[in-house]
Amino acid sequence: MSYALAVVADAAERLPAAQALADKLQLPCLGCLDPVEVSESAYVLQRGERLQLCATGRKAPGPVCVDFVGGALAHRRRYGGGKGQQVAKAVGLRGGFYPRVVDATAGLGRDAFVLASLGCEVHMLERNPVVRALLRDGLERLQRASLEDTELAAIAMRLTLEEREVSAGEWLAEQAAESVPVVYLDPMFPERGKSARVKKEMAAFHQLVGGDEDADALLEPAFAACYYRTVVKRPRLAPFLADKKPTLSLEGKSGRFDIYTKHGVPG
Structure with a gap:
């Protein structure tokens, strides 16, 4: 199945937070995956140290996030x-x-x-x-x-x-x-x-x-x-x-x- 947008975590310890975000936004959670490895969705929200919107695939551009600190x-x-x-x-x-x-x-x-x-x-x-x-x-x-x-x-x-x-x-x-x-x-x-x-x-x-x-x-x-x-x-x-x-x-x-x-x- 393909999705326009899904949620992933960058590590197992962040998977509960990723799942909670997916539930809130009514999106599928694909587990712990690197965005370059995702084929089911064109974009993912990656729950890591910061939340990032990433295009998927190996030639995707860099992520988008909100950084008010650096x-x-x-x-x-x-x-x-x-x-x-x-x-x-x-x-x-x-x-x-x-x-x-x-x-x-x-x-x-x-x-x-x-x-x-x-x-x-x-x-x-x-x-x-x-x-x-x-x-x-x-x-x-x-x-x-x-x-x-x-x-x-x-x-x-x-x-x-x-x-x-x-x-x-x-x-x-x-x-x-x-x-x-x-x-x-x-x-x-x-x-x-x-x-x-x-x-x-x-x-x-x-x-x-x-x-x-x-x-x-x-x-x-x-x-x-x-x-x-x-x-x-x-x-x-x-x-x-x-x-x-x-x-x-x-x-x-x-x-x-x-x-x-x-x-x-x-x-």
């Missing part, structure tokens, strides 16, 4: 430009003003972590249960690392994940009008076949998760819920979300931030 995000936390980063400018962060942000399409949590590391409280929403499992695992490892690192401890306190299985549109519609300082949207944009800049492992991730085809429907409830602004991250040449022109845009080499303002942020 790797690229650790480098960006130390050397990424601080409050001068475009994402910080887009949400209105400045000295003495650190708005609470709801990242309604959190994905792998990279921008959410950057904003939390700069001082914002960030609540992440992610409707895809597999991606949410990766986020939860990343947060748990961040919290363990924070026990020995005061800087990480402060970030961990500011970064939370919505545990309910709820779509961003539903969650935003539940909020009182103008109750969220900043709503941040970074909907998954369908990849173009010519996009050489997308790493192979991320291309595999996009293939499994798919694009947010209902992204246009998020702008209205996001803007209703926000107090200061709604920020939409887009590829540089992508159309405006819901074809609605923003108040202003911050453009970079490959992407841009479209900003829909409501009330002005403190000067």
Whole structure:
């Protein structure tokens, strides 16, 4: 039998955790297997020291995981430009003003972590249960690392994940009008076949998760819920979300931030 996705463990002692995850996600558990040896499924969630989404087979690209402690995000936390980063400018962060942000399409949590590391409280929403499992695992490892690192401890306190299985549109519609300082949207944009800049492992991730085809429907409830602004991250040449022109845009080499303002942020 073949499956789109299954769960494996990297060692016998992690098999109970792998089985529990499989039960929660209603996926088959294939036991202790290396992803390169799996033939029943195109992708597996591997339960190891970290939870990883892996393509299977011997020529598969590398795994995808959420790492808030090391790797690229650790480098960006130390050397990424601080409050001068475009994402910080887009949400209105400045000295003495650190708005609470709801990242309604959190994905792998990279921008959410950057904003939390700069001082914002960030609540992440992610409707895809597999991606949410990766986020939860990343947060748990961040919290363990924070026990020995005061800087990480402060970030961990500011970064939370919505545990309910709820779509961003539903969650935003539940909020009182103008109750969220900043709503941040970074909907998954369908990849173009010519996009050489997308790493192979991320291309595999996009293939499994798919694009947010209902992204246009998020702008209205996001803007209703926000107090200061709604920020939409887009590829540089992508159309405006819901074809609605923003108040202003911050453009970079490959992407841009479209900003829909409501009330002005403190000067």
